[in-house]
Amino acid sequence: MNLLSVMPGDSFLHRLNPVTKLAAAFLYGIGCILCDSIAMEVVFILLMLLISASAGLLPRALALTRRLLVLGLFMFVIQLLFVRTGAPLLSLGGVTLVTTGGLRSALLLSLRVVATMLPLMLFFAVTQMNDLCNALVKRLHLPYRYAFIITTAFRFVPLFSSEFAEIQDAQRARGVDFETKNLVRKVKLVAPLCVPLLVSSLKKVNSSAISAELRGFEMRGRESGYKEYPFGKNDALALALLVLMVALCAALL
Amino acid sequence: MIRFEDVSFHYPHTQASIEGLSFHIAKGEFVALIGANGAGKSTISRLCNGLLRPSAGRVLLDGEDTSQTPTSRLARKVGFLFQNPDRQICENTVREEIAFSMKAQGWDEQAIAGRVEEILAAFDLAGDWFPFERSRGERQRIALAGALACEPQLLILDEPTTGLDYRECIRIMDYVTALNRDKGVTVLMVSHDMELVQDYARRVLVLEGGKLLGDGDVKRVMKDEALLRSARVLPAQIPALALRLGEGFEDVYTIAEMAGAIQKRRAEASR
Incomplete structure (x- = not known):
């Protein structure tokens, strides 16, 4: 399966302005980076899977999550071995191998990688690159x-x-x-x-x-393309929700 | 040599597939696979050396199930010439390029050195050339030399002469024909060029939509316009013309035969 190819559809996500989709993917990612709770990172991943399912992209999202979890696992091991804060959790022959701080940091970072990357990868599934190019020229000049x-x-x-x-x-x-x-x-x-x-x-x-x-x-x-890319109510709604999410995550820091 | 037993294959997310295909190619045959784009020609060629695995049925190479054997091991028996030589060539000199597959298959250094020189002479190549700077025809010849280095028993050619000029095309096909005739190497050639198929192949498999529409002697197939039309393939020009000229032209397939038949008819008319 090519995990970066476009999957055509007519869902809420598909119909958004390409610029909105790009901004939304980045805002979602920023929210995940700002968030400092393991539980919330899990919620963000599940929420993104739900959003993907609403656009008929659940199999793609699950495949991407599996791949990203491999990357997450790599980050997990590094964090687990190198972060030394907190109380010792596992020791071997007097040498502390894992600390509570290391475990928390490893879990948080690996889940954050998945939660941040997932919307960016799914952006490719719902956006034609031609549309993104034209929308960037027409709307963002x-x-x-x-x-x-x-x-x-x-x-x-x-x-x-x-x-x-x-x-x-x-x-x-x-x-x-x-x-x-x-x-x-x-x-x-x-x-x-x-x-x-x-x-x-x-x-x-x-x-x-x-x-x-x-x-x-x-x-x-700017005038060469015949197709227009207007911002609609849905774009405003999506962006407002995501700005709110980022603001909440920043406030909870 | 190779046997397809009720083989089906489906590509994910596309309509393209082959369905319930069965045929057998005996050792020493020269077989052409013809059909329109998407008919399943390249799929069949890739099933032969395990690059693709059947969804159902079996592909047997000398009795060995190709889906149970890694492609790298099947490569000892099967040589594959891709349409685009640039996907195949990966070394900095022609000499290294020809040695590549022998090294991959564990030949010893002495045997490799001897075989490389033999191949360079046979294919009229210079060992120190940088392959990517050579012409398209020469790169195709380098790729063929690389594919033949390990003396395969089955040679698969995927549109081997696409983009080549007439001289290089003849050169490539003459090597292949000599190999088939003198060493008994089985050849399976995918081609859109009906003139090429008629001139070199002895048996033709006609495909359409992943199904086998026809299988027979090249001369019979070239004269079967209904079969070729249903496979959306244009016949070679000389047999097509001979078919239209009718009586006296039944056994005409080449320009020489056409010239002979016309002269014969002229002589009969002037009598």
Whole structure:
């Protein structure tokens, strides 16, 4: 499953202005960062899963949560081993391994990673990059050149990911076994694949640039797009709720 | 060599799939897979070497179930030439590139060195070239040389001549034909180019919507316009013309045969 591709729909989330969606994802993330309660971070994750379900994105949200939990687990272990505040919780041969402060910090940080990243990742599921680009130009008056750079960077991520999968398949077909558990060996096997990926990426970027120039890229401005991106009541409601959430989180600090 | 037993495969989130496909390709055959885009040609080729695993049914390579064997192990028997050589090439010199798959499959250094020189000579390549700076045709030749280095018993070609000029196309296909004829390597070629299919393949599998519409001798298939039409494929031009000319042109498939048949008809008319 490509976890960054758009999932079309007509839900409340889908119908929001792309700029609102981007702002909402960031505000939700800021709220999660400001929040200092493990229980609240869990609530934020569950709330985001509920919101995703309302837009028909629950399977995607669950898949993303699973992936983010792996990242969270990594943060958890680091925090657990390196934060030394609070009372000792686990000792071995006189050496304190885990403290209460370490455990709390590890749980909080790992859940915060999931809660913060989830809305940003789900933003890609409900927003066409073209719409985001046009809305940034029309509503925020961002020069097209910069809006294009931002959205193209996002758009190329799944392209490069599928290109990398193809390259990996080609090497597998030549007898390379990537299914090793030895991390060093895995890095050694994957590193040479950067060469074809880089070559194909440069070629793709070059041909995309030429293609854009030939279609009058330089002439595009705020008035070039026929589609309008008005802010509606729903946008105001969504933003108001999120600003309130951030304010509450800041007040509870 | 390879047997599909009631094989189905479905891609997630798309309509594309293959359904209940069964066929057998014997050792030494030269088979072409033809069909419109999305007919399932590339899916079949990827099922042969385990890059894809069937949703139902079995793909057997010399009796071995490909879904139970890692692709890296199947690579000892199956060589795969991708349409885009740039996905395959990953080393800094042609010599290293050809040695790549032999190293991956655990050949010893001495055997690798000998085989690399043999391959370089056979494919008319210079070992010190930086592969990415060569022409498209040469890169395709480097990729083919790399795929053949480990002496596979089955060679899969996924649209091998797309984007190549006529000279490089003939060069690539002549290597493949010689390999098939002299060493008995089984060839499975995916192609949209009906002239190429007619000139090189001996058997054709016709696909449409993931189903096998036809399977037979290349000459019979090329003259079966109804079959090709239902697979949304245009026949090669000479057999199509021969079909329209009717009597006296039944066995015409090539330009030389067409010229011969026309001359014969002229001679008969002037008599």
